[in-house]
Amino acid sequence: MINFEEFYETFKECIECRKTLPESMRNNGFTFYASRFNDYKYMIILQNPLYNKERHKKEKTESTGKSIQDRAKIHQKYFLEWFLKGNREKRRGQNYRFIERFLDLLKSNGLISYDDTPGYLETGFFNDFYVTDIVKYWGATGDITDALLKHSVHHLIDEIINVRPELIFSFSTRVWDCLYPIGRDKFELSPIQGWGEIERHSDLERSVETLANVHGHLFRGKYADGIPFHLIPLIHLSKNARYNLIRDSYFNCLKEGLQNYPAIMQENQ
Numbered sequence: 001m002i003n004f005e006e007f008y009e010t011f012k013e014c015i016e017c018r019k020t021l022p023e024s025m026r027n028n029g030f031t032f033y034a035s036r037f038n039d040y041k042y043m044i045i046l047q048n049p050l051y052n053k054e055r056h057k058k059e060k061t062e063s064t065g066k067s068i069q070d071r072a073k074i075h076q077k078y079f080l081e082w083f084l085k086g087n088r089e090k091r092r093g094q095n096y097r098f099i100e101r102f103l104d105l106l107k108s109n110g111l112i113s114y115d116d117t118p119g120y121l122e123t124g125f126f127n128d129f130y131v132t133d134i135v136k137y138w139g140a141t142g143d144i145t146d147a148l149l150k151h152s153v154h155h156l157i158d159e160i161i162n163v164r165p166e167l168i169f170s171f172s173t174r175v176w177d178c179l180y181p182i183g184r185d186k187f188e189l190s191p192i193q194g195w196g197e198i199e200r201h202s203d204l205e206r207s208v209e210t211l212a213n214v215h216g217h218l219f220r221g222k223y224a225d226g227i228p229f230h231l232i233p234l235i236h237l238s239k240n241a242r243y244n245l246i247r248d249s250y251f252n253c254l255k256e257g258l259q260n261y262p263a264i265m266q267e268n269q
């Protein structure tokens with residue numbers, strides 16, 4: 001086990017990161033939203049930090065030269081800005097509506113507790129959730145290469161091993177594409193609930209690899225000492241807003257996955 005500072009130093013000095021980083025991302029720097037590994041129950045894995053040139057400039061300037069703890073707070077603030085945008089306006093933003101519904105589902109299943117969503121996001125959220133991006137360097141999503149993702153997932157595995165969350169939510173197809181194979185090898189990650197449609201699929205292994213087939217399903221893995229953890233892969237949240245077709249099934253699938261979770265946790269105790 002290592003602590004966050006050690007992880008941070010290793011990550012900062014990583015030669016492989018530098019080798020795989022596209023030219024356009026070399027001088028952008030990187031983000032992180034935590035400054036400790038301990039005391040987290042849940043983990044959220046995203047693909048890469050939101051990149052907007054103007055915002056990036058402000059965020060980078062503000063965080064330069066700061067301690068790890070202060071930097072994490074600055075990156076948290078910018079992260080939340082994206083969700084809270086529109087929250088006080090008459091018409092609530094899509095991102096806010098997403099996070100509100102997502103957290104509400106977790107709350108109704110007894111995973112977290114709070115009074116109001118904006119208040120929780122600003123005070124409790126980052127204490128309950130270790131939030132991280134597979135690729136921590138800023139850059140346009142289109143510039144993120146498979147090689148960079150494939151390398152960066154090793155840093156993520158270090159985070160999972162050290163944070164030891166009980167339950168992980170991973171977002172987006174590319175995250176699943178690189179997380180599942182390594183998760184299967186390292187943590188014996190496998191689905192634990194009914195398969196519905198894909199149960200009849202002739203090639204189960206291949207269908208698990210496709211995020212659309214497993215969106216919202218509960219997976220189980222185990223740490224090296226045999227202690228189990230769970231993971232729910234989800235389609236990228238922007239897809240939820242963009243495609244009406246999956247809007248309801250997005251949350252229905254997650255609801256099913258979460259409903260099974262408390263019973264399973266009890267079984268393990």
Ligand SMILES: [Zn+2]
Nearest residue numbers: 014016017155
């Ligand atoms: Zn690296």
